[in-house]
Amino acid sequence: MIIVVTNCGLFKNGFESFQESYICDCTSFSRVEYVTQIGKASFQKYAQVKAIIVDYEQQDISLLIALMEIKSVDPELTLILMTREARFSNTIENILINTVADYALNCTDSLRKLERILRELHGCTQHKTIVKNTAWYRIEKASNLTRKEEVLLPYIVSGKNNKEISRYLNLSQKTVSCHRRSIYEKFKVNNLIGLYNTFCYTK
Structure with a gap:
């Protein structure tokens, strides 16, 4: 179907x-x-x-x-x-x-x-495709995110709080909080607004 x-x-x-x-x-x-x-x-x-x-x-x-x-x-x-x-x-x-x-x-x-x-x-032989704009490619490469941080990032930028993310990804809120802090540190921001600004104003 x-x-x-x-x-x-x-x-x-x-x-x-x-x-x-x-x-x-x-x-x-x-x-x-x-x-x-x-x-x-x-x-x-x-x-x-x-x-x-x-x-x-x-x-x-x-x-x-x-x-x-x-x-x-x-x-x-x-x-x-x-x-x-x-x-x-x-x-x-x-x-x-x-x-x-x-x-x-x-x-x-x-x-x-x-x-x-x-x-x-x-036939069960499909492969995922990824397309990245230039800004996101440069940001991602410079940030050096871990695999787990890459998984969490879309949930963070979509506005999900730690409790929601922990439920979606079956992680403890403490683990999500640690990864969120690490992501903010790697992007040199203090909060979600700073993260949005990094993505919105980088060309």
């Missing part, structure tokens, strides 16, 4: 045509459910869902946070964002997209790639 998140009729029609033309022989995807908001797809359904495809044309941080929460419940679920390169120009959005999306495809060159990804997913 696939869930397609879109409020665009053209996108829905396009995906229906794509399904009929390219992946009709993939039995894993014989059922497709269309929703306009991710909250309208009940959590009970995710056990049956192999992939969520999101029409992500405009910035929507709340949607990315909702997808991050879903991914934390089911890490095996594949999330595919159909987006545009412009969506990677904002560093915080860039971090969140790379956290939630197993694949982020440019809408202008997406059908061929989407077919390949879904066929790989059908």
Whole structure:
């Protein structure tokens, strides 16, 4: 089963045509459910869902946070964002997209790639793709974050508090607090506002 998140009729029609033309022989995807908001797809359904495809044309941080929460419940679920390169120009959005999306495809060159990804997913051979803007690449390289800090960072920049993060990642609040302090130290800031400023004003 696939869930397609879109409020665009053209996108829905396009995906229906794509399904009929390219992946009709993939039995894993014989059922497709269309929703306009991710909250309208009940959590009970995710056990049956192999992939969520999101029409992500405009910035929507709340949607990315909702997808991050879903991914934390089911890490095996594949999330595919159909987006545009412009969506990677904002560093915080860039971090969140790379956290939630197993694949982020440019809408202008997406059908061929989407077919390949879904066929790989059908055959269980998919690989995650990452796209980083120049600012985030430089910041990340200079900060020298540990693997655990890299995992926590998207939750921190999405505004989650230590209690929420500990619940999502199954860590103690004390551990989350220690990692948060270490992240702030590495970015030479004292709080979340300082972290936002680092990402928003670095070019």
